[in-house]
Amino acid sequence: MESDRRRFLAFAGLSPLVLLGAGNALAQSAPCYSPEALTFSQKSRRRSLGFMDVAVDPKRRCGGCNFFTAGEGGCGNCQMLGGAPVTANSSCSSFAPRS
Structure with a gap:
Protein backbone atom coordinates (compact mmCIF):
# COMPACT_ATOMS: atom_id res chain seq x y z
CA MET A 1 0.00 0.00 0.00
CA GLU A 2 2.80 2.38 0.92
CA SER A 3 4.64 1.69 -2.37
CA ASP A 4 1.48 2.51 -4.36
CA ARG A 5 1.20 5.85 -2.58
CA ARG A 6 4.87 6.61 -3.27
CA ARG A 7 4.51 5.65 -6.91
CA PHE A 8 1.44 7.88 -7.24
CA LEU A 9 3.16 10.85 -5.58
CA ALA A 10 6.24 10.42 -7.77
CA PHE A 11 4.05 10.29 -10.87
CA ALA A 12 2.00 13.30 -9.75
CA GLY A 13 5.20 15.26 -9.12
CA LEU A 14 6.57 14.51 -12.60
CA SER A 15 3.34 15.11 -14.50
CA PRO A 16 3.74 18.90 -14.81
CA LEU A 17 7.25 18.43 -16.20
CA VAL A 18 6.01 15.94 -18.78
CA LEU A 19 3.20 18.27 -19.83
CA LEU A 20 5.62 21.19 -20.07
CA GLY A 21 7.87 19.16 -22.36
CA ALA A 22 4.92 18.13 -24.52
CA GLY A 23 3.83 21.75 -24.78
CA ASN A 24 7.28 22.77 -25.99
CA ALA A 25 7.30 19.98 -28.57
CA LEU A 26 3.92 21.09 -29.88
CA ALA A 27 5.05 24.71 -30.08
CA GLN A 28 8.15 23.69 -32.05
CA SER A 29 6.13 21.60 -34.48
CA ALA A 30 3.42 24.21 -35.03
CA PRO A 31 2.25 24.14 -38.64
CA CYS A 32 3.37 26.87 -41.03
Missing part, protein backbone atom coordinates in the same frame (compact mmCIF):
# COMPACT_ATOMS: atom_id res chain seq x y z
CA TYR A 33 0.02 26.84 -42.80
CA SER A 34 -3.50 25.60 -42.38
CA PRO A 35 -4.41 22.84 -44.85
CA GLU A 36 -8.01 24.07 -44.75
CA ALA A 37 -6.87 27.53 -45.93
CA LEU A 38 -5.21 26.18 -49.11
CA THR A 39 -7.02 26.82 -52.36
CA PHE A 40 -8.12 23.95 -54.60
CA SER A 41 -5.27 24.82 -56.97
CA GLN A 42 -2.69 24.71 -54.16
CA LYS A 43 -4.02 21.36 -52.93
CA SER A 44 -3.92 19.94 -56.47
CA ARG A 45 -0.35 21.12 -57.02
CA ARG A 46 0.74 19.52 -53.73
CA ARG A 47 -0.91 16.24 -54.74
CA SER A 48 0.68 16.28 -58.20
CA LEU A 49 4.15 16.82 -56.69
CA GLY A 50 3.68 14.09 -54.07
CA PHE A 51 4.01 16.63 -51.26
CA MET A 52 4.36 15.21 -47.73
CA ASP A 53 4.25 17.33 -44.57
CA VAL A 54 6.99 15.17 -43.04
CA ALA A 55 9.79 13.88 -45.25
CA VAL A 56 10.32 10.12 -45.28
CA ASP A 57 13.95 10.57 -46.41
CA PRO A 58 15.77 13.17 -44.27
CA LYS A 59 18.17 13.83 -47.18
CA ARG A 60 15.25 15.09 -49.31
CA ARG A 61 13.75 17.62 -46.90
CA CYS A 62 12.50 20.97 -48.20
CA GLY A 63 15.04 22.76 -46.00
CA GLY A 64 17.82 21.37 -48.21
CA CYS A 65 16.04 22.04 -51.53
CA ASN A 66 17.02 24.73 -54.02
CA PHE A 67 13.36 25.75 -54.43
CA PHE A 68 12.89 26.44 -50.69
CA THR A 69 13.17 29.94 -49.22
CA ALA A 70 13.55 29.83 -45.44
CA GLY A 71 11.39 31.92 -43.15
CA GLU A 72 10.99 31.93 -39.38
CA GLY A 73 10.50 28.96 -37.06
CA GLY A 74 11.29 26.20 -39.56
CA CYS A 75 8.79 27.58 -42.06
CA GLY A 76 9.41 28.84 -45.55
CA ASN A 77 8.05 29.02 -49.08
CA CYS A 78 8.41 26.70 -52.06
CA GLN A 79 8.83 27.99 -55.62
CA MET A 80 7.50 24.71 -57.04
CA LEU A 81 4.31 25.21 -55.07
CA GLY A 82 3.85 28.77 -56.34
CA GLY A 83 5.45 30.33 -53.27
CA ALA A 84 3.10 28.49 -50.91
CA PRO A 85 4.17 27.96 -47.30
CA VAL A 86 5.82 24.68 -46.25
CA THR A 87 7.91 23.45 -43.36
CA ALA A 88 11.63 22.77 -43.69
CA ASN A 89 10.85 19.12 -42.80
CA SER A 90 8.41 18.59 -45.69
CA SER A 91 9.27 17.01 -49.03
CA CYS A 92 8.01 16.44 -52.57
CA SER A 93 9.04 14.68 -55.78
CA SER A 94 10.61 17.87 -57.23
CA PHE A 95 13.45 17.98 -54.72
CA ALA A 96 16.58 19.65 -56.10
CA PRO A 97 19.50 19.69 -53.66
CA ARG A 98 21.20 23.01 -53.01
CA SER A 99 24.57 23.29 -54.66
Whole structure:
Protein backbone atom coordinates (compact mmCIF):
# COMPACT_ATOMS: atom_id res chain seq x y z
CA MET A 1 0.00 0.00 0.00
CA GLU A 2 2.80 2.38 0.92
CA SER A 3 4.64 1.69 -2.37
CA ASP A 4 1.48 2.51 -4.36
CA ARG A 5 1.20 5.85 -2.58
CA ARG A 6 4.87 6.61 -3.27
CA ARG A 7 4.51 5.65 -6.91
CA PHE A 8 1.44 7.88 -7.24
CA LEU A 9 3.16 10.85 -5.58
CA ALA A 10 6.24 10.42 -7.77
CA PHE A 11 4.05 10.29 -10.87
CA ALA A 12 2.00 13.30 -9.75
CA GLY A 13 5.20 15.26 -9.12
CA LEU A 14 6.57 14.51 -12.60
CA SER A 15 3.34 15.11 -14.50
CA PRO A 16 3.74 18.90 -14.81
CA LEU A 17 7.25 18.43 -16.20
CA VAL A 18 6.01 15.94 -18.78
CA LEU A 19 3.20 18.27 -19.83
CA LEU A 20 5.62 21.19 -20.07
CA GLY A 21 7.87 19.16 -22.36
CA ALA A 22 4.92 18.13 -24.52
CA GLY A 23 3.83 21.75 -24.78
CA ASN A 24 7.28 22.77 -25.99
CA ALA A 25 7.30 19.98 -28.57
CA LEU A 26 3.92 21.09 -29.88
CA ALA A 27 5.05 24.71 -30.08
CA GLN A 28 8.15 23.69 -32.05
CA SER A 29 6.13 21.60 -34.48
CA ALA A 30 3.42 24.21 -35.03
CA PRO A 31 2.25 24.14 -38.64
CA CYS A 32 3.37 26.87 -41.03
CA TYR A 33 0.02 26.84 -42.80
CA SER A 34 -3.50 25.60 -42.38
CA PRO A 35 -4.41 22.84 -44.85
CA GLU A 36 -8.01 24.07 -44.75
CA ALA A 37 -6.87 27.53 -45.93
CA LEU A 38 -5.21 26.18 -49.11
CA THR A 39 -7.02 26.82 -52.36
CA PHE A 40 -8.12 23.95 -54.60
CA SER A 41 -5.27 24.82 -56.97
CA GLN A 42 -2.69 24.71 -54.16
CA LYS A 43 -4.02 21.36 -52.93
CA SER A 44 -3.92 19.94 -56.47
CA ARG A 45 -0.35 21.12 -57.02
CA ARG A 46 0.74 19.52 -53.73
CA ARG A 47 -0.91 16.24 -54.74
CA SER A 48 0.68 16.28 -58.20
CA LEU A 49 4.15 16.82 -56.69
CA GLY A 50 3.68 14.09 -54.07
CA PHE A 51 4.01 16.63 -51.26
CA MET A 52 4.36 15.21 -47.73
CA ASP A 53 4.25 17.33 -44.57
CA VAL A 54 6.99 15.17 -43.04
CA ALA A 55 9.79 13.88 -45.25
CA VAL A 56 10.32 10.12 -45.28
CA ASP A 57 13.95 10.57 -46.41
CA PRO A 58 15.77 13.17 -44.27
CA LYS A 59 18.17 13.83 -47.18
CA ARG A 60 15.25 15.09 -49.31
CA ARG A 61 13.75 17.62 -46.90
CA CYS A 62 12.50 20.97 -48.20
CA GLY A 63 15.04 22.76 -46.00
CA GLY A 64 17.82 21.37 -48.21
CA CYS A 65 16.04 22.04 -51.53
CA ASN A 66 17.02 24.73 -54.02
CA PHE A 67 13.36 25.75 -54.43
CA PHE A 68 12.89 26.44 -50.69
CA THR A 69 13.17 29.94 -49.22
CA ALA A 70 13.55 29.83 -45.44
CA GLY A 71 11.39 31.92 -43.15
CA GLU A 72 10.99 31.93 -39.38
CA GLY A 73 10.50 28.96 -37.06
CA GLY A 74 11.29 26.20 -39.56
CA CYS A 75 8.79 27.58 -42.06
CA GLY A 76 9.41 28.84 -45.55
CA ASN A 77 8.05 29.02 -49.08
CA CYS A 78 8.41 26.70 -52.06
CA GLN A 79 8.83 27.99 -55.62
CA MET A 80 7.50 24.71 -57.04
CA LEU A 81 4.31 25.21 -55.07
CA GLY A 82 3.85 28.77 -56.34
CA GLY A 83 5.45 30.33 -53.27
CA ALA A 84 3.10 28.49 -50.91
CA PRO A 85 4.17 27.96 -47.30
CA VAL A 86 5.82 24.68 -46.25
CA THR A 87 7.91 23.45 -43.36
CA ALA A 88 11.63 22.77 -43.69
CA ASN A 89 10.85 19.12 -42.80
CA SER A 90 8.41 18.59 -45.69
CA SER A 91 9.27 17.01 -49.03
CA CYS A 92 8.01 16.44 -52.57
CA SER A 93 9.04 14.68 -55.78
CA SER A 94 10.61 17.87 -57.23
CA PHE A 95 13.45 17.98 -54.72
CA ALA A 96 16.58 19.65 -56.10
CA PRO A 97 19.50 19.69 -53.66
CA ARG A 98 21.20 23.01 -53.01
CA SER A 99 24.57 23.29 -54.66
